[in-house]
Amino acid sequence: MAEAVAVDHLAGERSKAQFDVDAMKIVWAGSKHAFDIADRMARLVASDPVFRKDNRTMLERKELFKTTLRKAAHAWKRISQLHLTEEEAMMFRFFVDEPAYVDLHWGMFVPAIRGQGTEEQQKKWLPMAYKMQIIGCYAQTELGHGSNVQGLETTATFDPKSDEFIIHSPTLTSSKWWPGGLGKVSTHAVVYARLITDGQDHGINGFIVQLRSLDDHSPLPGVTIGDIGTKFGNGAYNTMDNGVLRFDHVRIPRNQMLMRVSQVTREGKFIQSDVPRQLLYGTMVFVRQTIVSDASKALSRAVCIAVRYSAVRRQFGSQDGGPETQVIDYKTQQDRLFPLLASAYAFRFVGEWLKWLYTDVTQRLQANDFSTLPEAHACTAGLKSLTTSTTADGIEECRKLCGGHGYLCSSGLPELFAVYVPACTYEGDNIVLLLQVARFLMKTVSRLGSGKQPVGTTAYMVKAPELMQCKCEVQEAKDWLKPTVILQAFEARSVRMAVNCAQNISKAQNPEEGFYELSADLVEAAVAHCQLIIVSKFIEKVEQEIHGHGVKEMLQILCNVYALSLIHKHLGDFISTGSITPKQGALANEQLRSLYSQVRPNAVAMVDAFNYTDHYLGSALGRYDGNVYPKLYEEAWKDPLNDSVVPDGYHEYIKPLLKQNFGVARL
Amino acid sequence: MAEAVAVDHLAGERSKAQFDVDAMKIVWAGSKHAFDIADRMARLVASDPVFRKDNRTMLERKELFKTTLRKAAHAWKRISQLHLTEEEAMMFRFFVDEPAYVDLHWGMFVPAIRGQGTEEQQKKWLPMAYKMQIIGCYAQTELGHGSNVQGLETTATFDPKSDEFIIHSPTLTSSKWWPGGLGKVSTHAVVYARLITDGQDHGINGFIVQLRSLDDHSPLPGVTIGDIGTKFGNGAYNTMDNGVLRFDHVRIPRNQMLMRVSQVTREGKFIQSDVPRQLLYGTMVFVRQTIVSDASKALSRAVCIAVRYSAVRRQFGSQDGGPETQVIDYKTQQDRLFPLLASAYAFRFVGEWLKWLYTDVTQRLQANDFSTLPEAHACTAGLKSLTTSTTADGIEECRKLCGGHGYLCSSGLPELFAVYVPACTYEGDNIVLLLQVARFLMKTVSRLGSGKQPVGTTAYMVKAPELMQCKCEVQEAKDWLKPTVILQAFEARSVRMAVNCAQNISKAQNPEEGFYELSADLVEAAVAHCQLIIVSKFIEKVEQEIHGHGVKEMLQILCNVYALSLIHKHLGDFISTGSITPKQGALANEQLRSLYSQVRPNAVAMVDAFNYTDHYLGSALGRYDGNVYPKLYEEAWKDPLNDSVVPDGYHEYIKPLLKQNFGVARL
Ligand SMILES: Cc1cc2nc3c(=O)[nH]c(=O)nc-3n(C[C@H](O)[C@H](O)[C@H](O)COP(=O)(O)OP(=O)(O)OC[C@H]3O[C@@H](n4cnc5c(N)ncnc54)[C@H](O)[C@@H]3O)c2cc1C
Ligand SMILES: Cc1cc2nc3c(=O)[nH]c(=O)nc-3n(C[C@H](O)[C@H](O)[C@H](O)COP(=O)(O)OP(=O)(O)OC[C@H]3O[C@@H](n4cnc5c(N)ncnc54)[C@H](O)[C@@H]3O)c2cc1C
Incomplete structure (x- = not known):
């Protein structure tokens, strides 16, 4: 993106190009239409101070997470205010460039219901999900099983008396583990569990389960939820609340099993529908x-x-x-x-x-x-x-x-x-x-x-x-x-x-x-x-x-x-x-x-030709204008360690060394 | 290291081994002597609560850095108290397993003086360095030059009037950049600079320069120092204060040029000694x-x-x-x-x-x-x-x-x-x-x-x-x-x-x-x-x-x-x-x-056979006893995000979404 720049250390490089960069931008974007949208969305995000991310790698987890919540909510608000189309909204979120619960809500929870829910179920749940009156995640992986989905241990046992499923985590390794958005935000989840009717195991199926109160966000009775802890890198995926989830005999109505490809009847009979699983x-x-x-x-x-x-x-x-x-x-x-x-x-x-x-x-x-x-x-x-x-x-x-x-x-x-x-x-x-x-x-x-x-x-x-x-x-x-x-x-x-x-x-x-x-x-x-x-x-x-x-x-x-x-x-x-x-x-x-x-x-x-803004790149080295060194220098001074010239800990841990009296100091 | 363990999920694996593990440990360590030292030092460190590192990846930079200072000082104290030999001390520091200014002090500053200083210079500086009455770093790399050392821009100009060198950073890119231990701790540095006498450039030489007051740790006049900012990963190398350093015509006595291979005389004459540079x-x-x-x-x-x-x-x-x-x-x-x-x-x-x-x-x-x-x-x-x-x-x-x-x-x-x-x-x-x-x-x-x-x-x-x-x-x-x-x-x-x-x-x-x-x-x-x-x-x-x-x-x-x-x-x-x-x-x-x-x-x-303690490994997955899942589960709950069940930011950024009144809320 050709930002207005005072200097351009790369101008010489740019003048050497033997092809039409603007035309290449269209090819990269896929079409003029796609280019225009991407270009406009990128600028919208870049010019909005809420979406700044230059300090992201310095924030401690709680602060980081709070700024992510803020960005996600602000993005949602801007998308509505500006009446963005679905295509525009996707691009907008892409340029916000921060993993968050919304990714799973839109990318996994909604598609799971769309793909595996009956029409009736879709009619009931999707409108709420589209408006984000409920926020959902995709709870498949467990502590003990990831690749082997058929090995999941969470159970969903049908209780014909009450026409309910009892969702339960029978072992430690059956704890749901990894779902993004689960740890702190989601109110609902599609939970994959081993369906049991009348003592018979019918394998893994999906269930819509409410996890948190819609009033005060506290986990519902029988539900234990937490974040699974810090992940690789500063900032990075730590903006996401990958979560752990355990159920202690939590009951949900029968119609919350996703029933497009298989059903459980009122009597507890398991039926494989004729819709092929390949769907x-x-x-x-x-x-x-x-x-x-x-x-x-x-x-x-x-x-x-x-x-x-x-x-x-x-x-x-x-x-x-x-x-x-x-x-x-x-x-x-x-x-x-x-x-x-x-x-x-x-x-x-x-x-x-x-x-x-x-x-x-x-x-x-x-x-x-x-x-x-x-x-x-x-x-x-x-x-x-x-x-x-x-x-x-x-x-x-x-x-x-x-x-x-x-x-x-x-x-x-x-x-x-x-x-x-x-x-x-x-x-x-x-x-x-x-x-x-x-x-x-x-x-x-x-x-x-x-x-x-x-x-x-x-x-x-x-x-x-x-x-x-x-x-x-x-x-x-x-x-x-x-x-x-x-x-x-x-x-x-x-x-x-x-x-x-x-x-x-x-x-x-x-x-x-x-x-x-x-x-x-x-x-x-x-x-x-x-x-x-x-x-x-x-x-x-x-x-x-x-x-x-x-x-x-x-x-x-x-x-x-x-x-x-x-x-x-x-x-x-x-x-x-x-x-x-x-x-x-x-x-x-x-x-x-x-x-x-x-x-x-x-x-x-x-x-x-990628047309990336400096905001999106987020790099002192990759700046469009090539003015690398002043930017590196400027960024350095923002580090919290530079808040004071003499560091915290000097009196306790450095001075006694230099003064050779660490024997008496309480190091 | 065969810790006393209640369960050993890997016992079956261990019983399969077709070789003598204890003998292999000696081969890995290099000798029985080396093994004994490593084993003893590893245990010493592992059993000392000051050296815990399980929370390292969660600390924000300033707190992290302070704990590093504490560990470094504590290690120094323990090494003295226990009268550890040099070999033992090295192993001890190795098992502390946390990059810190001491690495550069012992690994680069001291060797530079030893290798490039005259006998007289060694006699003057090394005793102070050995006792850590001064703490030094190795300041070679600049913002503009790393691999090409001959391109460094910092100047050391001889002033025959005062018998001093004037150390100066003539450009932004001549700022020293990267030296470990420089940012917050070192009192001294071996600074590599372009030697100039009588208008003539004699290439890169090393100079001992005091950077900070030994009384209150503030940078000396003409010296600007800071940390260069957050580096890759949580914890990791962020325990180190890689620094930036600029000189504004800082004067040092002539005898602080490291003169083993080349000298400047009182008159400002540059002499290449007959000691080969290959040394x-x-x-x-x-x-x-x-x-x-x-x-x-x-x-x-x-x-x-x-x-x-x-x-x-x-x-x-x-x-x-x-x-x-x-x-x-x-x-x-x-x-x-x-x-x-x-x-x-x-x-x-x-x-x-x-x-x-x-x-x-x-x-x-x-x-x-x-x-x-x-x-x-x-x-x-x-x-x-x-x-x-x-x-x-x-x-x-x-x-x-x-x-x-x-x-x-x-x-x-x-x-x-x-x-x-x-x-x-x-x-x-x-x-x-x-x-x-x-x-x-x-x-x-x-x-x-x-x-x-x-x-x-x-x-x-x-x-x-x-x-x-x-x-x-x-x-x-x-x-x-x-x-x-x-x-x-x-x-x-x-x-x-x-x-x-x-x-x-x-x-x-x-x-x-x-x-x-x-x-x-x-x-x-x-x-x-x-x-x-x-x-x-x-x-x-x-x-x-x-x-x-x-x-x-x-x-x-x-x-x-x-x-x-x-x-x-x-x-x-x-x-x-x-x-x-x-x-x-x-x-x-x-x-x-x-x-x-x-x-x-x-x-x-x-x-x-590597004989690593669980402390050194620092891994829920690599535990000696193989008891992986309970440990992963336990670690998760320590994350600061789990301090409260309902996250900070819920009222401002989640509730308004769910309640569909983000129009009025100030997101
Ligand atoms: C950042 C992140 C976000 C995630 N988000 C979600 C989410 O939102 N919802 C959710 O449900 N899950 C989520 N997951 C979990 C993810 O889907 C699993 O981690 C993934 O499926 C891999 O499974 P695993 O971790 O059990 O690996 P494992 O299967 O345990 O793999 C371990 C090793 O075994 C090897 N291996 C396993 N099986 C075989 C085989 N048959 N043959 C040869 N080698 C094999 C693998 O190659 C690998 O080297 C997330 C994970 C991460 C890291
Ligand atoms: C964690 C860390 C700690 C450090 N600690 C210290 C310290 O204590 N004191 C200190 O003085 N410095 C320190 N340094 C600096 C370090 O020594 C330099 O980063 C290193 O020498 C590489 O130089 P550079 O960064 O200038 O890389 P560059 O030379 O700029 O390399 C950039 C790219 O150019 C390529 N390249 C460069 N020259 C050539 C060539 N001739 N032919 C082909 N390719 C080439 C390289 O392969 C590389 O891909 C530290 C650096 C790090 C990351």
């Missing part, structure tokens, strides 16, 4: 698509900071007293930074495509077509895993790329990392997800030639016979610029790794045993498959019509950087499967180096 | 050896937590209502965890060897033998880089291995990560260091055949002619267990990568240009060389006499895990240099999998 997959696809989109935002934010600072920072290489070299000119810096820049764009486009996929899946579901669902489910699981892992690592790499100053909270990077990393764990642990992808791949491989055609992102596997044989035709570095060459290499690698795994599994005593023994290899095969998806979607994007001078060309370059840097990183896969030769690997690396030189003059403009 | 390398070797040793401690601590928790945590796979699978039994978990366990041991042994190297270097220096110094310097730079990078990433991986619970501060892992990561940046940015190693490697390669024999850790390069040609002889998986086979593969890869780089550089217009263009590849060659060093030192260790039932066998297994996991991770290097074939790569992976099965029953015992 629930639709919601997962939706949530994970959001996570992929968030990954591109978080990664681009970190990259924006690191690119700008790398252009400002100079170190070594002064000749004849001239200025030193900008660290962005060092090849090692480029080699770490530019693939992340490319990844940010890659994730942006695959996220866009996932949005389409979700619409597609939804329409098919409405037409009772479940055929693409397993593939879509596996694909989103894999993309969630890959993009969040890369983003988490990428943020930390960006922090290191900023040298010592990246370690200061005023760089914005430590908090970004700390707040981001749980994305690798929630909504499915990334390894557990990759194993699901692998399972799907093995199934797909086993069916090859059976007549059942692989669909969607696995469609390329039809070509398995050719792909197992084909030879990469690269002879000189520039051959690596051809999309067909890149695609073939990624497809060959992916198919061959999957087929290798399948063959090795078939050697085992039984498939389960084989899958288990080879699971580390299977995870690598799943990664290969998912990287192929991202590469192919990036290529597809670049093949579309794209407006603006030089925009398409720049994206083409980044697409190649993305693909070739992956080839370099996973060279062992590509060569050992024979998908490329060592010589071709070296040529890919050579081409990559020359692409870096093409990225270099455009790097700052490429991050300007 | 200063000796100190670097010492400091970096400490950092490598710390890496093994930090990594082993994270691994200890993750291994124990992975043995306690069960998820999925319950059969017939029996217990679920311990997550440590999943191959993906092993594949992420066991190489880190092996790395912890590998780093421990290479650290031990570095200690020997330092002694060797020191003895040679005393005998005026500088021949091994460049090699020793490059070697320690590379090992510092490699071990700290792996440790930083490894801690975060351990955190992820603990699933959601790893994200809680009570797991101990977030703070460990946050406090550890700057080790990748301070004492030399890891990439800058690897480039130094690469430069040394290129020099070594260029001299091959010139008659000048490569020494020390580069000695294997004499064999370059064979290593460029040799073929790996592995034919079946178990061939990978032979140390000679492993060594040859690592040597071949390393030499070939270095020679490749050298050849590519020689194609460039000039060597500097070539080095710059290829620096990303050079970094990879440097990594390959350093990994070889670690592998070879591990192999050497295992070839020594080692006591205790099964101890040597276990270390042999870990050594192979370390080497083979690196082969798998860097397969592209090994195959593309022709050091091994794809088939041999697959066999290495097969062998690795079967080694994991051998590690599995011994994993818990292998981390018990």
Whole structure:
């Protein structure tokens, strides 16, 4: 966002750009419409003093939490006052940039009722939820069970006498643990519990449970709630009240079980409805698509900071007293930074495509077509895993790329990392997800030639016979610029790794045993498959019509950087499967180096295209104007430790040392 | 440490161990003597309530800092009262486990005077420093310059009239920035500044400068000091007062310039003494050896937590209502965890060897033998880089291995990560260091055949002619267990990568240009060389006499895990240099999998061998007794947010929402 600035230390960089930055902004945003909304919402938030966050990393937990409550309420008020649309409101909340109970209320509680509630239940609960007359959270995970949802221990026992369920926490490990918004705010929760009727266990179902009094907010009888304690980092996710919850025989009416896919009758009979359970997959696809989109935002934010600072920072290489070299000119810096820049764009486009996929899946579901669902489910699981892992690592790499100053909270990077990393764990642990992808791949491989055609992102596997044989035709570095060459290499690698795994599994005593023994290899095969998806979607994007001078060309370059840097990183896969030769690997690396030189003059403009405000970035190093040092200096003095020149504790703990009378002082 | 425990959820695991844990403890500690001291010091610290740290991540900065001052003073007092030896005192401070100004006082200020001061200067300053009548820090880095020390801007201008230096900060970027202990505590500093006599710039030299009054601790006239603000993470390095410092024409006597290697005479003449500047390398070797040793401690601590928790945590796979699978039994978990366990041991042994190297270097220096110094310097730079990078990433991986619970501060892992990561940046940015190693490697390669024999850790390069040609002889998986086979593969890869780089550089217009263009590849060659060093030192260790039932066998297994996991991770290097074939790569992976099965029953015992107290670990997940869940639950309730059931801010920011009257409330 082109703020009015007095100095612009990056003006020289900006003038070097070889493409139309404004046009790139539209591409990044998705459309002119989306750009306008994002731009307007970002400014609205940035100009509102309530949303300041520069002191967030210094506040102690209670104060921090109170400011979050204030921001959440203020955002709600502004959204109403300004009559923002749903799309605008989402953007507005995004730029407020602070995890809070509202995320779970809107992102999990409401969708759970929408997806799993009957029409009647939706009619009863949703209007209250939409108006926030009730605030809800999503209480699934327990102290003892996260990934294995089927292992949850909380019970919901039907009492036919009173037509009620008795919600109970029979063990310590059955305590609900982690739900966001639960600890201090939520009045209600969708609680997942083991349904028991007439002594029979029917597995996990969801129940709407009121937790707190709507009058004075105190927990209802039989309900124990608290916050589960400080989490990683200053500020960061500590604005969220992830909670613990225990039930002591709490009764709720029968009609508070979410009954879309299964019901309990007045008599206590359990009925599985004819609505297929796969319907629930639709919601997962939706949530994970959001996570992929968030990954591109978080990664681009970190990259924006690191690119700008790398252009400002100079170190070594002064000749004849001239200025030193900008660290962005060092090849090692480029080699770490530019693939992340490319990844940010890659994730942006695959996220866009996932949005389409979700619409597609939804329409098919409405037409009772479940055929693409397993593939879509596996694909989103894999993309969630890959993009969040890369983003988490990428943020930390960006922090290191900023040298010592990246370690200061005023760089914005430590908090970004700390707040981001749980994305690798929630909504499915990334390894557990990759194993699901692998399972799907093995199934797909086993069916090859059976007549059942692989669909969607696995469609390329039809070509398995050719792909197992084909030879990469690269002879000189520039051959690596051809999309067909890149695609073939990624497809060959992916198919061959999957087929290798399948063959090795078939050697085992039984498939389960084989899958288990080879699971580390299977995870690598799943990664290969998912990287192929991202590469192919990036290529597809670049093949579309794209407006603006030089925009398409720049994206083409980044697409190649993305693909070739992956080839370099996973060279062992590509060569050992024979998908490329060592010589071709070296040529890919050579081409990559020359692409870096093409990225270099455009790097700052490429991050300007994200259109992030200084408020959103929250970084002294990533400022739009590049005026880094005065800002770092200014921020330092705000630290509470600088309230006094002589620190608290001097008289008790420093002076006695210096005066050598610590023997008598009571240290 | 075998604490007296009521329950031991890990007893079953412990009984499975196939080796003598007590003997392994001695090997880990280095000797019976070292073990006894560590054991005793750890208990002393753990049993002293002043050193509690369970609330550290919840304290706001000022309170946190005050408790650190208290601990530092108390430690000093205890060390004196108990008449601890230097070795004991070091261990004592290590187990206090909290960064503080004392680290810089003992670790940098004192050594700087020892290494760079004349005998006279040492006699004057060291006794005061030893008694802590003065407290010092190491003020080198500035806002504008870290890696490039020669670019520092602070000036020390000799004034012949008064026989003084005038220390001055001419620009904002010349502000000293980062020195630990500077912000709030140090009374003195060794300040690095550009020496100017008679208008001539003589480059960077060190000066002892008093900063604060010894009476009331206020900064002396012309001196501005503050803390540079909050750093990454809760607790963590925020116990340290990294500081900012500006001088406004501050005068110090001429004899406060550290004059061992260069002097300024009364007349203002600059004299380079005949003591070679390389002497200063000796100190670097010492400091970096400490950092490598710390890496093994930090990594082993994270691994200890993750291994124990992975043995306690069960998820999925319950059969017939029996217990679920311990997550440590999943191959993906092993594949992420066991190489880190092996790395912890590998780093421990290479650290031990570095200690020997330092002694060797020191003895040679005393005998005026500088021949091994460049090699020793490059070697320690590379090992510092490699071990700290792996440790930083490894801690975060351990955190992820603990699933959601790893994200809680009570797991101990977030703070460990946050406090550890700057080790990748301070004492030399890891990439800058690897480039130094690469430069040394290129020099070594260029001299091959010139008659000048490569020494020390580069000695294997004499064999370059064979290593460029040799073929790996592995034919079946178990061939990978032979140390000679492993060594040859690592040597071949390393030499070939270095020679490749050298050849590519020689194609460039000039060597500097070539080095710059290829620096990303050079970094990879440097990594390959350093990994070889670690592998070879591990192999050497295992070839020594080692006591205790099964101890040597276990270390042999870990050594192979370390080497083979690196082969798998860097397969592209090994195959593309022709050091091994794809088939041999697959066999290495097969062998690795079967080694994991051998590690599995011994994993818990292998981390018990670190002998860490629960106090030192500071982790609800890593407890010795495995009694994880009650502890997590208990810790949660200590969070300040749980002080009240209804949170601060409810009336202002939650109730108005629920009651739908936020229009009138002043949100
Ligand atoms: C910040 C945050 C917010 C959250 N918000 C919510 C919320 O609002 N509501 C809610 O209900 N929950 C929430 N959660 C919980 C989250 O959904 C779980 O943490 C997540 O599902 C992972 O489960 P786990 O923690 O039990 O990990 P575990 O399953 O215990 O994982 C531990 C280790 O075991 C491995 N592992 C587990 N199973 C297998 C297997 N079958 N094969 C191989 N390896 C395996 C994993 O890879 C991992 O390395 C939140 C968590 C966090 C961190
Ligand atoms: C916690 C902490 C404690 C510290 N304590 C002290 C202390 O007590 N006293 C003290 O004096 N200092 C201290 N420092 C400062 C520390 O020594 C510097 O941060 C460190 O030397 C790195 O320098 P930098 O920050 O200038 O990084 P930069 O050099 O600015 O690095 C930025 C980026 O540029 C790259 N880069 C730089 N030069 C090159 C090159 N030639 N080729 C390729 N890439 C390059 C780096 O790899 C990095 O990615 C501390 C720092 C931290 C974080």
